[in-house]
Amino acid sequence: MSRAEQLPQPLSIWIVNPFDDIPGEGLPPLRYWTLARVLAGASVRWIASQPDTCQRIYFANHTSHLDALVVWSSLPQPVREVTRPVAAKDYWSRGLVRRWLAQEVFDAILIDRTDIKVHQSPVDLMLREAGTSHSLIVFPEGSRSVSGEIGEFKSGLYYLAKKRPDIELIPVHIDNLNRVLPRGEFLPVPLLSCISFGPPMWLERGEAKLDFLDRARRAVLALKE
Amino acid sequence: MNDLRTIALITGVLALLTAATGVGQFLKRHPDRGLDPAAVRTFNLRIRGWWILCTVLAAAFWLGTTATVVLFGLVSFWALREFITLTPTRKGDHRALFWVFFAFTPLHYVLVGLDRYDIFSVFLPVYATLFVLARVAFAGDYKRFLERTAKIQAGLVVCVYCLSFAPALLQLPIEGSETVGRSANFRLLFFLILLVQFADCMQYVWSRMLGRRLVAASVSSNRTWEGLLGSATSTALLAAALWWAAPPFQPWQAALAGLVVATMGFAGGMTMSAIKRDRGVKDYGTLVVGHGGVLDRIDSICFAAPVFYHITLLVTGARP
Numbered sequence: 279m280s281r282a283e284q285l286p287q288p289l290s291i292w293i294v295n296p297f298d299d300i301p302g303e304g305l306p307p308l309r310y311w312t313l314a315r316v317l318a319g320a321s322v323r324w325i326a327s328q329p330d331t332c333q334r335i336y337f338a339n340h341t342s343h344l345d346a347l348v349v350w351s352s353l354p355q356p357v358r359e360v361t362r363p364v365a366a367k368d369y370w371s372r373g374l375v376r377r378w379l380a381q382e383v384f385d386a387i388l389i390d391r392t393d394i395k396v397h398q399s400p401v402d403l404m405l406r407e408a409g410t411s412h413s414l415i416v417f418p419e420g421s422r423s424v425s426g427e428i429g430e431f432k433s434g435l436y437y438l439a440k441k442r443p444d445i446e447l448i449p450v451h452i453d454n455l456n457r458v459l460p461r462g463e464f465l466p467v468p469l470l471s472c473i474s475f476g477p478p479m480w481l482e483r484g485e486a487k488l489d490f491l492d493r494a495r496r497a498v499l500a501l502k503e
Numbered sequence: 504m505n506d507l508r509t510i511a512l513i514t515g516v517l518a519l520l521t522a523a524t525g526v527g528q529f530l531k532r533h534p535d536r537g538l539d540p541a542a543v544r545t546f547n548l549r550i551r552g553w554w555i556l557c558t559v560l561a562a563a564f565w566l567g568t569t570a571t572v573v574l575f576g577l578v579s580f581w582a583l584r585e586f587i588t589l590t591p592t593r594k595g596d597h598r599a600l601f602w603v604f605f606a607f608t609p610l611h612y613v614l615v616g617l618d619r620y621d622i623f624s625v626f627l628p629v630y631a632t633l634f635v636l637a638r639v640a641f642a643g644d645y646k647r648f649l650e651r652t653a654k655i656q657a658g659l660v661v662c663v664y665c666l667s668f669a670p671a672l673l674q675l676p677i678e679g680s681e682t683v684g685r686s687a688n689f690r691l692l693f694f695l696i697l698l699v700q701f702a703d704c705m706q707y708v709w710s711r712m713l714g715r716r717l718v719a720a721s722v723s724s725n726r727t728w729e730g731l732l733g734s735a736t737s738t739a740l741l742a743a744a745l746w747w748a749a750p751p752f753q754p755w756q757a758a759l760a761g762l763v764v765a766t767m768g769f770a771g772g773m774t775m776s777a778i779k780r781d782r783g784v785k786d787y788g789t790l791v792v793g794h795g796g797v798l799d800r801i802d803s804i805c806f807a808a809p810v811f812y813h814i815t816l817l818v819t820g821a822r823p
Contacts, residue, residue, distance in 0.1 A: 319584060460594050467600045468580075470588040 319458075319470035322352040325501060326477040327448065329354045333413055334446045334478070336361070337435055339428045339498050340417035341456035343369060344466070349415050349450055350384050352473045362387050363415040364404055387414070401437045414438075415450075418494065422461050428499060431491040439481035439490065446478035449494065451501035474501040509686050512693065512748045516557065523550050552800070553700065560696070564689045568673045569616055571692075575670040576612035582662040582798045582805075583608060589782050590654045595644025599635050603655060607631045608663050615667050618674040620823035627664040632656050661774075661805050662798070668808040669695060675812075676821050677751045687750040694742075694749040695764065695811050699804045702738040702765035703772070709733025723776040731769050738765035751819045760814050764807045771806030775799070 338349055346363035353361055367388040370380040380386040387407045389400045408414050416438070418431035439447060454471040476497055481490055527547040534540055563571040587600060607627060614623035635655050639648065672695065673688045710730030718726050742761025746754040775798065816823065 319588075454588065457588075457592065457597075460597055463594075463597050465598075465601050467587075467597060468584055468604055470584060 319468060320348050320352055320455075321470070321472050323472065323474045325474055327475050329357050329475075331356050331360055332446065333408070333411060333444075334361075334448050335413065335435075335438055336415045336448045336450050336475070337418050337431075337494060337498070338415065338450035338452050340419045340422045341452055342422060342459045342461070344455055344459050345417065345422075345452055346386065346415060347379070347384065348455060348471070349452065349473060357413070360411060361413040361415060362407065364389055364400075364417070366391050368392065391420075399437075401434055401441065404438065405441060418491075422456075428495060431495050433487060433491065435494055436481070436487045436490050443481055447480060447494070448478055449476040449497035449501060450474065451476070451498050453502065476501045506686060508748055509690055512690060512745075516697070520550065520553060520557065524554075549704075556696075556700075560693065564693075568670075568685065571673060571689075572612055572616040572670045575666060576609065578797060578801060579612070579663045579666050580604070580608055582666070582796075582801055583658050585796045585798045586658040586662050587655070589778075589784060590658065592654070593644055593646065593651060595642040595646075596639055596651055596655065598642060599638035599655065602638065603631065603635065603659060607634070607659065611663055611667060615671050615674075618823075620671070620674075623667070623671075627659050631659055635659075661802075665805040665809050666801060668812040669804060671823075672808075672812060672815065675815060675819070675823060677815070677819050690748050691750060691815065694745065695808065696804065697745075698738055698742055698761050698764045699768050699807050701741055702734045702761075702768045703803055705734035705737040705765070706730045706769060706772075709737075718773065722780055723773060726769065726773060726776070731766070734769065735762050735765040738762065751815060756814075756818050760811060763810055763814060767807040767810050768803030771802040771804075774806070775802040 336349060338345060346365045350358060350361060350363050363384055363386045365380060365386045365388055367390045370376050370386060370388055380388060387404055389403065404414055404416070416435065418435040419429045420432045420434075423429050435447075439445070451474045452471065453474070454469060457467065457469050458471055459466045479494070479497055485493075527543070527550050530538060530543045531547060534543075559574070563574045583604065592600065611623055611626055611631075614626060632652075636652050639652055669692060672692045673685060675688060675691070677687060677691065706726070707730070709732070710725055710727045713729040713733065714725070714727035716728045717724065718728055718731070739758040739761040742749075742752075742764075743754045743758040746752050746757035749757055749760075752760065815821075
């Protein structure tokens with residue numbers, strides 16, 4: 279699948295080269311995900327975890343509008359093809375470029391943050407869109423943190439885990455992207471960032487909502503080192 | 504005559520690299536020689552790095568002056584990226600940084616490529632500095648103002664301004680630069696890079712063999728006065744022996760240049776160590792685990808390039 283899988287197994291941390299998943303010889307064609315990754319200077323680490331095409335929910339801290347795009351583009355191609363980021367409708371449906379990116383490029387599930395109804399809860403919408411084969415990228419904080427600290431997780435992740443206990447939950451830590459494109463800015467500064475994927479976790483039987491959310495948040499924090 | 508010298512230089516470097524590769528592979532196959540396997544691995548990695556460096560330089564030289572300037576520009580951009588990534592900035596610096604990365608850095612290299620010494624010698628140290636100060640002030644965040652602007656300015660000067668004096672050597676009017684392809688100028692640039700690399704190695708070797716007195720234990724645990732002295736002497740001797748490769752120099756002038764290049768390279772390594780220690784990281788590529796950063800590779804050349812450039816100016820009496 280990717281070079282990561284050919285590396286020796288005992289190595290629990292390894293690096294995924296931005297160009298490793300593009301087959302063929304010679305220079306890789308410039309594609310949007312390559313571009314996104316080069317622009318965000320993202321290095322990718324899998325810590326005690328491996329890329330896999332099985333159905334998963336990746337949950338990450340939210341620091342920048344680039345988060346969804348960069349996490350998605352740091353997955354190896356076969357995984358990326360079955361993974362859909364969950365993003366805010368008010369941001370990603372505005373403007374031609376953003377709409378094109380969201381619809382055509384990374385096939386995002388857009389959630390309307392302003393108009394949440396009882397019969398149309400975001401959790402149901404996400405699970406319906408994910409079906410039985412797609413993975414999701416979610417940001418349980420709900421909105422981008424201002425201070426750079428990881429805020430409390432909203433309960434969405436708990437209900438996702440409760441309704442689909444069979445799906446693996448993968449913690450993801452995004453480092454430094456908030457400096458690449460801070461809240462309220464529209465031009466990026468090309469600093470280096472780091473995306474860390476952690477080991478899968480599940481909702482334990484009978485685990486209380488707050489305990490689970492706290493455990494999930496600490497799993498993301500643990501990847502910070 | 505000129506091309507004979509180029510061929511001699513290339514042959515010499517290739518022979519040296521091949522010999523070093525042979526030794527490295529031999530040591531790898533025979534771990535029973537009582538040498539530290541980690542040191543052998545480091546040695547082999549270093550040699551691989553030099554092969555890559557020589558290949559990239561050869562390709563750029565073959566493509567010409569513009570390609571070489573562009574190559575150094577990209578290296579500067581990447582080094583600045585690493586520098587600012589490890590330097591804490593605040594949100595108020597964001598717009599200033601955007602212009603620093605996407606306007607000042609490329610424009611500076613355009614001026615270098617156009618051989619406009621009169622402008623590029625003041626462009627970053629004066630105009631970029633004034634711009635950064637004012638832009639950060641306009642952003643309205645006055646907290647630790649001088650500290651923040653100084654960080655951005657230090658990054659620009661070390662990673663961009665200083666490094667750009669290396670490709671600027673290609674524009675100097677020296678004896679032999681009127682020949683097609685400016686082979687004398689390319690030899691001068693290669694001479695500088697060779698001396699810097701050699702000085703780095705010698706510093707390591709002398710420190711290992713004779714090192715007693717650390718220059719500053721809190722900054723670097725392997726840079727000693729003996730290493731500095733040994734590296735400056737050896738580099739001066741190598742430079743004097745290779746004086747024929749660097750067009751404007753007499754042997755004693757080449758030796759002096761070697762001495763200064765080694766000392767400046769050492770100073771560059773110390774400076775970058777100090778910054779790394781302050782940030783609590785081992786190397787600038789720390790975000791990519793297991794790889795040293797670009798900045799770790801070029802710190803010595805950043806410090807040596809401007810001084811070497813001006814020594815060449817003094818020796819030739821040329822005006823840029």
